[in-house]
Amino acid sequence: IHFNWVFVGSANNLGSPDYYGYTIANIDFISDSVNSLGSITNENLTFLNDGASFTILEMGNINLIDSYIRPLNPTHRWSISADMDSKVTVRGSYLGYMGKFEIDDASILLLEESQIRYGTAGVKIIGSDGFTIDSCQFSDIDGFALNLEKIQNGTITGTGFSDNLRGLVINDIVGEGDLVIDDSSFMDNSWGMYIFTASENSSI
Numbered sequence: 695i696h697f698n699w700v701f702v703g704s705a706n707n708l709g710s711p712d713y714y715g716y717t718i719a720n721i722d723f724i725s726d727s728v729n730s731l732g733s734i735t736n737e738n739l740t741f742l743n744d745g746a747s748f749t750i751l752e753m754g755n756i757n758l759i760d761s762y763i764r765p766l767n768p769t770h771r772w773s774i775s776a777d778m779d780s781k782v783t784v785r786g787s788y789l790g791y792m793g794k795f796e797i798d799d800a801s802i803l804l805l806e807e808s809q810i811r812y813g814t815a816g817v818k819i820i821g822s823d824g825f826t827i828d829s830c831q832f833s834d835i836d837g838f839a840l841n842l843e844k845i846q847n848g849t850i851t852g853t854g855f856s857d858n859l860r861g862l863v864i865n866d867i868v869g870e871g872d873l874v875i876d877d878s879s880f881m882d883n884s885w886g887m888y889i890f891t892a893s894e895n896s897s898i
Contacts, residue, residue, distance in 0.1 A: 751780070757784075779799070785808065803827070811834055816841070818838065825848040830853045844865070856880075860885060863887075
């Protein structure tokens with residue numbers, strides 16, 4: 695982890711409601727081992743500069759748990775990129791004003807009880823053979839809230855898509871892939887769900 699903090703405000707503990715931690719540098723998580731793990735837990739993390747990023751390389755792991763993460767300036771954007779065979783877990787967190795959140799090439803995403811809000815991009819999953827999105831909210835995103843491309847299997851449960859330019863787009867389900875969408879809602883999106891292509895042996 696490369697992490698550069700400027701401490702501002704009270705002397706409260708990190709992650710307390712009255713604490714503000716400002717980072718002035720990108721966050722780079724680099725891993726070459728499946729056992730490598732980075733975690734941000736119970737943090738109020740605000741980026742001062744544009745372009746902050748989490749980068750998870752091949753077979754890396756990162757957890758974002760019970761955290762509130764966004765740029766100070768609402769015109770700025772930040773990103774999460776996960777390479778082949780990595781794992782990203784987001785639980786109980788708020789991710790605001792993102793420009794990119796991309797899970798690539800058979801990586802695993804576990805997204806639970808979290809909000810993805812504002813910004814120009816939600817989550818893009820490419821080539822994953824397993825992801826879970828449970829009890830989340832995608833809202834006010836000026837782009838694709840959830841973009842699925844060449845996936846094999848995935849589950850979306852109890853999740854809401856509202857006030858987005860695009861709700862859920864499915865670019866391809868390959869092979870005998872199975873996408874489960876259960877107890878989820880689409881409200882006030884320019885369009886809610888759009889399926890471009892899916893293998894004749896796949897199921898939704």
